[in-house]
Amino acid sequence: MSMLDKFRRGAQKASIQASAFLKEGSSKIANESHNFTQGFTLPGEAEKAAKTLASFLADPDHPESALNAIPKAVLQRARGLAIFSVLKAGFVFSGKAGSGLVIARLPDGSWSAPSCIATGGVGWGLQIGADLTEFVIVLNSEDAVRAFSMGGNVTIGGNVSAAAGPIGTGGSVQASLAHPAPMFSYSKSKGLFAGLSLEGTVLIERKDANRDFYGSAVPARDILGGRVPPPEVASRMYEVIEAAEGIDEAGLPDSSYVPTADGNHLDMKDGHTVFDAEGH
Template structure:
């Protein structure tokens, strides 16, 4: 987790990029069940990325800092606006917790509320739900489709979790003034009155790479009467180059992939495998971020994270 103490906007943006990378890249501690699904970010109207400290004895208080960015009319991301978070909680709570949060603003009205008043209150008129992850994407999105805000949290401390109901996202005017060298409101920043700062390149690169690969795969339209080969493209969440080769076999397309990461099934119906195992794909989507169904050479059938396999050359 990162430092929740407010700092200048350049540092806040660097921190935001680090936090976002931790929620979007596979790693030893991040399996596919723990990643933010790419389409959640791709369809978001805005993102708030912040570090928060929560402390309390009976009554808890939280505070922290970060940035907010919004979609512009052309679907590019706006320049960042510096924000803080504040709130109080009740109940029997003792301890200290530091958390990194990615808050997905799903509805344009959440952005508009923030730009009009400079602040946004979570909860109340803006329903807050824990964001969907991994295999439960479709079911979770259907259940939570009315939520204005999704939250993703990584914590270290004594509290079991963090509730954002009643929290306030607050515009840090002085921080914005110092960074942009002029008086400028969050509304102007989030509506595109300033260009993306070059200091924020890392953040935009992560966002664009994570969503572009998703859209590339999602938009493929396959002709079932032809043989296909896609061009080489980069799958950022797995750091793989993927080169699917789809061939016809007895009138049907078959795809055989090779495991490049070990996977141990976590639920009944999961397909466990070791690096080098070959899997015949039975059911797949157009996205390598999804769960596919396949069969191993020993006859076992199950679902598996598509980011753990490749149909290209294995080093």
């Protein structure tokens, strides 16, 4: 075989591999996008949030799941929750878009109706494919809830600060709650916890989705303030939260950690605590 024939055969093989790679990447983007856009209405967002929370919170049928879940103690003292997913996809240039909802704890301990939120952005980078990351932000203060109630944008690290939240059980979790950041952020990509930074992320109230579902331009402060009854379509989400809050942790070992950006663990038994260094 001549050198020219070898070159032609090599080029043909490379072309076939590139075409297969592009096809596989495009197919993944299409599938992820289809699943992602199903949640753009409030009923869809509520269904998506219930599934997301079920993967972040402990399952009462399997108490040992509390060892790798948002702690019961964190959930019980939460003043609100923001649940959303971000799809990042592209070829040569990348785009990302996210949607979800936020709920607030009412004075009687129940949860408010949900208000829809969104995020987005564009960046450059040589990549192909799609990555879906799920986020749960635990709002630890009334100020954090108020930020989502003002009808504008919430900038993580601007309006209100966030820190990677603890995971697991035991006394060290309680210690991390002595001086918590206004928000604890939790994220999962490919099913694994990672302490991804949300610094600079802007979350926007989706007034269109709220108006379409509630039938009028109800402001977020009324939705999160309990002046709108919790809708039936969100019942599964509330059930998941209630079940996790009531899980029996008796007999479980004292095991807690904070996930790092690369998915590793910082063991909280080594004295690591989670707090807002600038908080007062």
